[in-house]
Amino acid sequence: MADHPERGVDEPVAAWSPAGDFEAFWRAEYPAIVRITYALTGRRHVAEELAQDAFVAAYRHWAEISSYDRPGAWVRRVATNAAISSLRRRSAELRAITRLGLRRPPPSVVEIPEPDAQVWSALRSLPRRQSQVLALMVVDDLSVSEVAKVLQVSEDTVRTHARRGREALARRLGSEGVA
Amino acid sequence: MNLDERIDAAGRDLRVRLAPDAPDFGALLRRRHRTRAVRRSVGGVLAVAVALGIVIPLATTHARSTITLHTAAGTGSAEAGRPSGNPPNKAPAPAGIVTVPNVVDQNKVQAMQTLQQVGLDIALVGRVDPAVPVGVVISQSPAPGSRMERGSQVTVIVSSGGVPLDTVDWAAVSYPVSCGGTPVGTVAGYPEPMPAHQLAVVYVDCAHGAGSPPSAVLVYDYATSSTTPHLLQTLLTYQDDWSPAPKGFSATGSQLSIHVYGYSGSAPRCCPNINTTLYWSWTGSSYRETSSETTHATLPN
Numbered sequence: 001m002a003d004h005p006e007r008g009v010d011e012p013v014a015a016w017s018p019a020g021d022f023e024a025f026w027r028a029e030y031p032a033i034v035r036i037t038y039a040l041t042g043r044r045h046v047a048e049e050l051a052q053d054a055f056v057a058a059y060r061h062w063a064e065i066s067s068y069d070r071p072g073a074w075v076r077r078v079a080t081n082a083a084i085s086s087l088r089r090r091s092a093e094l095r096a097i098t099r100l101g102l103r104r105p106p107p108s109v110v111e112i113p114e115p116d117a118q119v120w121s122a123l124r125s126l127p128r129r130q131s132q133v134l135a136l137m138v139v140d141d142l143s144v145s146e147v148a149k150v151l152q153v154s155e156d157t158v159r160t161h162a163r164r165g166r167e168a169l170a171r172r173l174g175s176e177g178v179a
Numbered sequence: 180m181n182l183d184e185r186i187d188a189a190g191r192d193l194r195v196r197l198a199p200d201a202p203d204f205g206a207l208l209r210r211r212h213r214t215r216a217v218r219r220s221v222g223g224v225l226a227v228a229v230a231l232g233i234v235i236p237l238a239t240t241h242a243r244s245t246i247t248l249h250t251a252a253g254t255g256s257a258e259a260g261r262p263s264g265n266p267p268n269k270a271p272a273p274a275g276i277v278t279v280p281n282v283v284d285q286n287k288v289q290a291m292q293t294l295q296q297v298g299l300d301i302a303l304v305g306r307v308d309p310a311v312p313v314g315v316v317i318s319q320s321p322a323p324g325s326r327m328e329r330g331s332q333v334t335v336i337v338s339s340g341g342v343p344l345d346t347v348d349w350a351a352v353s354y355p356v357s358c359g360g361t362p363v364g365t366v367a368g369y370p371e372p373m374p375a376h377q378l379a380v381v382y383v384d385c386a387h388g389a390g391s392p393p394s395a396v397l398v399y400d401y402a403t404s405s406t407t408p409h410l411l412q413t414l415l416t417y418q419d420d421w422s423p424a425p426k427g428f429s430a431t432g433s434q435l436s437i438h439v440y441g442y443s444g445s446a447p448r449c450c451p452n453i454n455t456t457l458y459w460s461w462t463g464s465s466y467r468e469t470s471s472e473t474t475h476a477t478l479p480n
Contacts, residue, residue, distance in 0.1 A: 022204075030201035137190075139194070141190065141194070170183065173182050
């Protein structure tokens with residue numbers, strides 16, 4: 001996990017490198033952040049709105065954040081925290097809807113059925129920290145030490161949440177007869 | 180495959196499947212800025228319209244179909260968007276070109292004065308805009324810095340208020356009120372928005388049984404965040420021994436009033452025996468209680 005086998009040429013090396021310019025950071029990290037917020041919210045437009053919020057915040061504090069070892073960790077923390085909060089989820093939804101020029105979501109807009117919908121909805125039903133930890137590990141493929149840096153907790157804490165989260169996830173999926 | 184593998188496979192699959200291109204960040208930021216500006220009461224209807232994808236006809240064409248007011252000394256001969264040939268003041272204007280000053284965010288009286296000073300005429304157009312305080316200029320045409328012949332007319336769009344743009348989920352706000360049950364907030368009313376403030380007066384109840392009176396009346400500012408409105412101040416708490424009348428809130432201009440029932444020293448808790456209206460005025464950053472007016476009082480039996 002630690003070696004990021006899937007972080008290829010176009011994937012975020014820049015995020016984990018110090019400083020760098022914002023535009024490159026944005027382009028490199030945006031897809032990964034959307035995936036995390038998507039796994040945690042289950043709504044594509046909300047996920048993008050939340051990811052964009054996190055980057056706008058990063059941009060505003062870029063002078064400071066760019067000097068961090070890992071600006072990518074900062075933006076992941078902001079995005080996962082925002083995604084967890086149901087309140088913010090709601091407001092991002094509102095903004096997304098406003099942007100789409102709609103007053104309320106039309107009944108015809110249905111999220112495309114996910115092949116792994118059960119996995120993600122089970123993930124969202126976990127306690128806050130467990131779902132954050134698992135989203136970062138499973139979706140973003142981060143190592144225990146990277147997740148610890150993102151969430152600013154100890155590696156032991158990450159391991160505990162990951163273990164409990166996986167157990168709970170397996171139980172939920174198992175009880176639904178999915179294997 | 181076991182469940183652990185299935186979870187990891189779902190993650191790998193998502194990484195392949197969901198890889199949205201980052202939109203243009205500059206455009207995104209401008210859009211955000213506009214949205215924010217609406218909430219901060221400066222952007223106005225243009226931004227709302229842009230956000231909603233509506234094209235508004237610009238002021239010059241708009242002015243003809245709307246009431247056009249001239250200043251008191253105006254000649255009355257000017258058509259919107261066309262030079263009137265005469266300045267608004269009595270003295271005939273020396274011919275010449277002037278630079279259009281910026282009047283956005285001024286109130287309409289200031290805007291009239293500002294434009295008169297450089298010898299320009301004004302056409303006021305009202306527009307409902309919940310995000311801009313009543314009487315404040317939302318936009319102008321031509322834009323500040325344009326060159327115009329002295330005596331020409333500048334069309335100024337002024338907010339005529341409207342229903343507040345409230346996207347706050349007041350039921351979900353966590354209220355700093357400790358009580359037997361869960362505090363539940365309901366908006367009693369929206370005072371006139373003040374510069375940089377979008378205000379809501381919220382009655383907070385303790386949800387523990389019927390008929391419990393509001394335990395606090397709070398003023399929230401949601402100009403900067405619709406998710407976590409900022410608690411600006413507490414107008415009343417239950418400890419104040421006032422019980423706000425359910426529909427006793429009203430706001431006029433910069434003044435608030437709440438009709439309350441109160442208790443004189445010996446009145447039992449059941450039965451408020453004083454009927455009072457409390458007043459607050461806006462001081463620039465919060466409300467200050469100004470006076471109270473006991474409209475009716477009965478002596479305890």
